[in-house]
Amino acid sequence: MEKRLGKATRDAYGEVIVEMGRENPQIVVLDADLSKSTKTAKFGETFPERFFNVGIMEANLVGVASGLAACGKIPYISSFATFLISKGYDQLRMGVSYSELGVKVVASHGGISIGEDGASQMSIEDVALTASLPGMTVIIPADEFSARALIRQTAEIPGAVYVRTGRPKTPIIYDASSKFEIGKANRLRSGKDLTIVANGLLVFEALAAAEELEKKGIQAGVIDMHTIKPLDEAMLLEEARKTGRIVVAEEHQIWGGLGSAVARFLSENCPCRMEFVAIQDTYAESGLPDEVMEKYGLTAPAVVKAAERLLKKS
Numbered sequence: 001m002e003k004r005l006g007k008a009t010r011d012a013y014g015e016v017i018v019e020m021g022r023e024n025p026q027i028v029v030l031d032a033d034l035s036k037s038t039k040t041a042k043f044g045e046t047f048p049e050r051f052f053n054v055g056i057m058e059a060n061l062v063g064v065a066s067g068l069a070a071c072g073k074i075p076y077i078s079s080f081a082t083f084l085i086s087k088g089y090d091q092l093r094m095g096v097s098y099s100e101l102g103v104k105v106v107a108s109h110g111g112i113s114i115g116e117d118g119a120s121q122m123s124i125e126d127v128a129l130t131a132s133l134p135g136m137t138v139i140i141p142a143d144e145f146s147a148r149a150l151i152r153q154t155a156e157i158p159g160a161v162y163v164r165t166g167r168p169k170t171p172i173i174y175d176a177s178s179k180f181e182i183g184k185a186n187r188l189r190s191g192k193d194l195t196i197v198a199n200g201l202l203v204f205e206a207l208a209a210a211e212e213l214e215k216k217g218i219q220a221g222v223i224d225m226h227t228i229k230p231l232d233e234a235m236l237l238e239e240a241r242k243t244g245r246i247v248v249a250e251e252h253q254i255w256g257g258l259g260s261a262v263a264r265f266l267s268e269n270c271p272c273r274m275e276f277v278a279i280q281d282t283y284a285e286s287g288l289p290d291e292v293m294e295k296y297g298l299t300a301p302a303v304v305k306a307a308e309r310l311l312k313k314s
Contacts, residue, residue, distance in 0.1 A: 012145075029050065079107060255281065
């Protein structure tokens with residue numbers, strides 16, 4: 001499958017939040033001294049009176065946002081995913097989730113695809129942590145088009161939202177006319193033998209894997225499950241009943257991510273055979289993004305192998 005690189009999802013966020021700011025004066029943006037990297041700097045230049053840099057204090061970032069949300073504002077807060085979720089978790093738990101406030105967390109540098117920065121800045125636990133917070137919607141867009149559309153919709157959700165954006169340029173999956181709905185997955189390919197459920201950068205890898213499997217006479221469907229919470233349960237049920245075999249692929253620790261959510265739901269409603277492509281209970285090394293993704297098994301060949309293992313089990 002041809003890989004056409006578009007913008008990074010963090011760049012898409014930086015562009016769309018400025019558009020949203022022009023449309024809605026209640027939107028405010030906060031950052032923890034990383035606005036050039038999270039791409040909120042343009043919002044600060046355009047709306048300086050609605051932009052707040054709290055410094056390198058992620059816990060305080062969440063606390064200030066909670067106060068603004070309680071006053072009727074729509075706060076968007078950004079930092080590196082691992083910094084914001086790890087250092088601000090108590091405040092996210094008590095100040096946002098428990099208090100039922102509509103803070104929108106759009107964190108950049110998600111996953112291990114940031115490459116050279118190393119394990120200290122790679123978020124591999126963020127989905128597990130945010131999805132465990134009651135009332136929190138959790139989203140990982142696959143490309144710039146899905147990021148723009150889904151982030152735009154977050155302003156309409158009354159509760160808290162977590163969106164993971166990434167550092168590298170992403171392969172183009174969609175276009176400006178593509179339709180998205182938070183909580184509703186996008187079916188990108190139909191198949192009768194198995195279904196690959198993926199999100200983020202793994203959506204492209206899933207599509208590439210499906211093309212390779214087709215050469216071997218295997219028809220694989222591909223689902224972009226961009227919203228981890230709430231899951232699109234209807235589509236999962238439909239696919240599980242149709243193929244009876246599910247491969248879940250994600251750029252996250254295997255414990256507590258998309259795979260865990262899908263397995264929990266299907267085990268209760270439509271048990272079927274499954275395989276999982278994810279980070280295998282380890283932190284990643286520093287390296288070039290493509291090299292890191294390959295070493296930790298987050299590529300199309302790894303998805304193909306998982307699909308073949310699944311078919312052998314059957």
